[in-house]
Amino acid sequence: xxxxxxxxxxxxxxxxxxxxxxxxxxxxxxxxxxxxxxxxxxxxxxxxxxxxxxxxxxxxxxxxxxxxxxxxxxxxxxxxxxxxxxxxxxxxxxxxxxxxxxxxxxxxxxxxxxxxxxxxxxxxxxxxxxxxxxxxxxxxxxxxxxxxxxxxxxxxxxxxxxxxxxxxxxxxxxxxxxxxxxxxxxxxxxxxxxxxxxxxxxxxxxxxxxxxxxxxxxxxxxxxxxxxxxxxxxxxxxxxxxxxxxxxxxxxxxxxxxxxxxxxxxxxxxxxxxxxxxxxxxxxxxxxxxxxxxxxxxxxxxxxxxxxxxxxxxxxxxxxxxxxxxxxxxxxxxxxxxxxxxxxxxxxxxxxxxxxxxxxxxxxxxxxxxxxxxxxxxxxxxxxxxxxxxxxxxxxxxxxxxxxxxxxxxxxxxxxxxxxxxxxxxxxxxxxxxxxxxxxxxxxxxxxxxxxxxxxxxxxxxxxxxxxxxxxxxxxxxxxxxxxxxxxxxxxxxxxxxxxxxxxxxxxxxxxxxxxxxxxxxxxxxxxxxxxxxxxxxxxxxxxxxxxxxxxxxxxxxxxxxxxxxxxxxxxxxxxxxxxxxxxxxxxxxxxxxxx
Amino acid sequence: xxxxxxxxxxxxxxxxxxxxxxxxxxxxxxxxxxxxxxxxxxxxxxxxxxxxxxxxxxxxxxxxxxxxxxxxxxxxxxxxxxxxxxxxxxxxxxxxxxxxxxxxxxxxxxxxxxxxxxxxxxxxxxxxxxxxxxxxxxxxxxxxxxxxxxxxxxxxxxxxxxxxxxxxxxxxxxxxxxxxxxxxxxxxxxxxxxxxxxxxxxxxxxxxxxxxxxxxxxxxxxxxxxxxxxxxxxxxxxxxxxxxxxxxxxxxxxxxxxxxxxxxxxxxxxxxxxxxxxxxxxxxxxxxxxxxxxxxxxxxxxxxxxxxxxxxxxxxxxxxxxxxxxxxx
Numbered sequence: 068x069x070x071x072x073x074x075x076x077x078x079x080x081x082x083x084x085x086x087x088x089x090x091x092x093x094x095x096x097x098x099x100x101x102x103x104x105x106x107x108x109x110x111x112x113x114x115x116x117x118x119x120x121x122x123x124x125x126x127x128x129x130x131x132x133x134x135x136x137x138x139x140x141x142x143x144x145x146x147x148x149x150x151x152x153x154x155x156x157x158x159x160x161x162x163x164x165x166x167x168x169x170x171x172x173x174x175x176x177x178x179x180x181x182x183x184x185x186x187x188x189x190x191x192x193x194x195x196x197x198x199x200x201x202x203x204x205x206x207x208x209x210x211x212x213x214x215x216x217x218x219x220x221x222x223x224x225x226x227x228x229x230x231x232x233x234x235x236x237x238x239x240x241x242x243x244x245x246x247x248x249x250x251x252x253x254x255x256x257x258x259x260x261x262x263x264x265x266x267x268x269x270x271x272x273x274x275x276x277x278x279x280x281x282x283x284x285x286x287x288x289x290x291x292x293x294x295x296x297x298x299x300x301x302x303x304x305x306x307x308x309x310x311x312x313x314x315x316x317x318x319x320x321x322x323x324x325x326x327x328x329x330x331x332x333x334x335x336x337x338x339x340x341x342x343x344x345x346x347x348x349x350x351x352x353x354x355x356x357x358x359x360x361x362x363x364x365x366x367x368x369x370x371x372x373x374x375x376x377x378x379x380x381x382x383x384x385x386x387x388x389x390x391x392x393x394x395x396x397x398x399x400x401x402x403x404x405x406x407x408x409x410x411x412x413x414x415x416x417x418x419x420x421x422x423x424x425x426x427x428x429x430x431x432x433x434x435x436x437x438x439x440x441x442x443x444x445x446x447x448x449x450x451x452x453x454x455x456x457x458x459x460x461x462x463x464x465x466x467x468x469x470x471x472x473x474x475x476x477x478x479x480x481x482x483x484x485x486x487x488x489x490x491x492x493x494x495x496x497x498x499x500x501x502x503x504x505x506x507x508x509x510x511x512x513x514x515x516x517x518x519x520x521x522x523x524x525x526x527x528x529x530x531x532x533x534x535x536x537x538x539x540x541x542x543x544x545x546x547x548x549x550x551x552x553x554x555x556x557x558x559x560x561x562x563x564x565x566x567x568x569x570x571x572x573x574x575x576x577x578x579x580x581x582x583x584x585x586x587x588x589x590x591x592x593x594x595x596x597x598x599x600x601x602x603x604x605x606x607x608x609x610x611x612x613x614x615x616x617x618x619x620x621x622x623x624x625x626x627x628x629x630x631x632x633x634x635x636x637x638x639x640x641x642x643x644x645x646x647x648x649x650x651x652x653x654x655x656x657x658x659x660x661x662x663x
Numbered sequence: 664x665x666x667x668x669x670x671x672x673x674x675x676x677x678x679x680x681x682x683x684x685x686x687x688x689x690x691x692x693x694x695x696x697x698x699x700x701x702x703x704x705x706x707x708x709x710x711x712x713x714x715x716x717x718x719x720x721x722x723x724x725x726x727x728x729x730x731x732x733x734x735x736x737x738x739x740x741x742x743x744x745x746x747x748x749x750x751x752x753x754x755x756x757x758x759x760x761x762x763x764x765x766x767x768x769x770x771x772x773x774x775x776x777x778x779x780x781x782x783x784x785x786x787x788x789x790x791x792x793x794x795x796x797x798x799x800x801x802x803x804x805x806x807x808x809x810x811x812x813x814x815x816x817x818x819x820x821x822x823x824x825x826x827x828x829x830x831x832x833x834x835x836x837x838x839x840x841x842x843x844x845x846x847x848x849x850x851x852x853x854x855x856x857x858x859x860x861x862x863x864x865x866x867x868x869x870x871x872x873x874x875x876x877x878x879x880x881x882x883x884x885x886x887x888x889x890x891x892x893x894x895x896x897x898x899x900x901x902x903x904x905x906x907x908x909x910x911x912x913x914x915x916x917x918x919x920x921x922x923x924x925x926x927x928x929x930x931x932x933x934x935x936x937x938x939x940x941x942x943x944x945x946x947x948x949x950x951x952x953x954x955x956x957x958x959x960x961x962x963x964x965x966x967x968x969x970x971x972x973x974x975x976x977x978x979x980x981x982x983x984x985x986x987x988x989x990x991x992x
């Protein structure tokens with residue numbers, strides 16, 4: 068387990084079974100309103116012309132406001148606006164659909180085929196898409212339309228021109244997605260097994276691209292309707308066509324604006340806006356399939372129903388006491404991730420927390436610092452930090468502001484996977500100084516700088532590296548930077564969550580030695596979380612073994628080494644080859660080592 | 664290859680493509696634009712000297728037996744010296760003069776409105792994305808309506824409400840025509856006053872797109888480990904939002920600037936038309952309506968160069984705000 072947050076499944080990862088169900092958007096009010104708008108307007112354009120009269124019939128009742136006879140009034144020449152509106156809606160939808168299909172096909176050709184083939188073809192297609200993207204579309208369309216004489220400007224000409232200028236953005240999105248799909252295992256397997264290229268594309272790639280294709284198609288339709296309307300409004304649309312844009316063109320030229328004939332120019336634009344809005348709402352639902360994170364719903368933080376047990380105090384040699392802690396993921400059914408956990412961390416002690424992936428150790432660590440996110444919730448127990456000055460801090464009872472000042476100054480954390488724990492776009496110096504400017508506002512700039520350099524030296528990193536970005540540092544160095552950052556405020560407790568898991572053995576050794584030395588020098592206590600029990604035997608004072616959210620064994624390292632009581636502890640001990648190779652047996656079982 | 668070199672090369676290719684398109688389009692289209700132009704020029708009493716004809720021919724195609732390649736090189740030469748021929752709709756002005764007099768209006772109007780809309784959209788998007796799960800979520804569908812409204816229609820509505828009905832702003836024009844253009848407070852004030860409605864149109868219709876993109880990226884960034892680390896560090900919520908979540912979330916918006924700028928420019932051209940704004944968009948349409956092909960070509964090229972330049976500037980900025988791009992080889 069790498070993250071206690073809600074488990075996100077990415078749809079494109081799914082194969083075969085459930086593929087079609089997964090492609091369909093989940094029902095939501097947004098989708099309902101969107102579909103409703105689109106269907107209504109489509110019906111209006113499709114069936115409306117059958118019920119309304121001749122849109123071009125001229126009457127001598129120019130510019131009458133809406134009435135029983137003419138529900139939306141009349142134009143300058145007495146034509147019925149409602150009749151015109153139905154025909155215009157039909158025209159706009161037709162061209163939108165046509166352009167949408169053409170543009171999507173073009174974008175699929177340039178986006179999917181190029182990136183699937185790779186190499187020079189990809190380079191050329193990608194360059195072509197990017198160039199097409201930066202050349203402004205409408206001016207180009209206007210120029211082309213300007214050269215084609217009005218009588219030769221048919222619907223197809225306009226549709227082709229609009230499609231030619233509107234496919235590039237979608238191609239770029241499709242290319243990025245195809246590139247990532249192409250390297251998935253099952254696609255690679257299909258290729259290696261000698262399936263034909265077109266088959267791989269059609270069977271393995273296309274279905275996974277469907278949500279994106281759908282979303283790009285919807286987008287292309289919106290864009291086409293808007294652009295066609297713009298073009299027609301300028302008088303450059305297809306000749307003899309009747310679209311919402313041409314209606315607005317006549318309204319503008321008939322001085323509808325100056326004559327306050329709102330019924331003439333408001334409805335066409337409103338139809339475009341509502342139709343576009345409907346399509347956009349549908350697109351939202353499709354986007355949520357592509358990126359499940361976007362789903363709205365969970366409130367951010369809600370700890371209100373913690374039934375805080377009376378914190379037990381009086382243990383002067385302890386720095387942190389966790390009593391009866393329960394953490395539940397409010398899912399359906401609820402998952403009890405941490406169950407009645409009680410631990411005591413002595414001053415300067417290293418407490419090992421061992422257990423397999425998903426046993427709740429990371430959730431426990433986050434809950435101690437109240438970093439868990441919904442749907443995780445602390446439902447019972449207490450966390451008390453016994454401060455140096457003799458004060459007891461009930462962590463679960465702190466209000467937001469006091470919790471904020473508590474974090475890092477009393478208890479800091481080193482996360483697993485330091486690559487992602489560092490902000491990629493600012494130098495590490497800024498991320499270290501951030502801590503000092505927030506928690507030690509009185510420090511001068513000079514003092515901050517020297518403090519950062521000092522902690523860097525302590526973890527064995529050259530202070531000149533302070534100006535580096537995360538991507539410029541090696542994995543081991545990034546982890547050292549995280550440890551340096553954790554020491555900035557000289558906290559009394561440091562929680563280290565798999566700090567060395569992703570590193571190679573030599574670097575791992577170096578960092579462990581560093582942690583032990585720093586602990587001796589600065590006397591902070593450490594909760595060291597790892598799945599590697601033999602490693603804990605070497606560095607910890609005491610060890611808690613967790614399984615399914617519960618602490619099944621809690622004893623000194625020596626005790627666990629010599630007389631493991633719980634069968635699960637014995638199993639864990641056997642299943643790992645240790646760093647030194649003395650304990651554990653390689654041959655016993657295949658260790659399921661985490662890599663992240 | 665260095666990031667900046669790559670970007671520069673790309674824009675050189677894009678520019679070359681645009682110039683070449685400009686050369687090819689009139690030659691691929693039906694009709695004989697040169698003759699039309701020459702006829703118009705004669706009606707206006709312009710000199711039908713061989714030099715004028717030559718300039719048009721290079722721009723629009725000779726129809727003669729001159730090879731396409733030699734036409735192309737002569738055309739490139741003319742483009743380099745800024746010689747786009749004579750405009751027939753604004754006779755006897757040179758195309759380059761017409762462009763020079765209208766371009767500043769558009770650049771100031773569209774540039775400022777786009778900048779304003781970008782900043783507004785980014786700021787609002789970051790807040791809406793960060794405060795997910797609160798009432799702010801309801802803003803999200805609302806912005807789609809704005810994004811789907813045609814620019815020119817919104818312009819019509821704004822004009823109807825604020826100019827015709829309420830009379831707060833002028834209905835059309837770029838400045839009070841009784842004033843002489845110049846760098847004095849009265850003229851600038853008048854220009855700002857006339858620019859408010861067109862600018863409002865551009866801002867209102869484009870802010871939704873920025874907001875939505877930024878909101879989605881902020882939502883993604885908020886679940887990143889570095890944001891969790893920032894919270895563990897006990898930083899203030901606003902600081903985490905700005906320095907960690909938004910700072911990372913803004914990158915795709917900046918990278919996607921090219922796409923959005925295309926929309927804005929397209930929309931602005933039509934907006935100018937509604938307000939009869941003295942910018943380059945109105946001139947382009949005037950040129951199209953009058954078959955002033957030379958002016959049309961010149962304006963298309965200038966708009967393209969301006970858009971490419973803006974994109975290049977943004978790409979260079981991107982290199983500054985994301986150190987990783989500079990490292991990538």
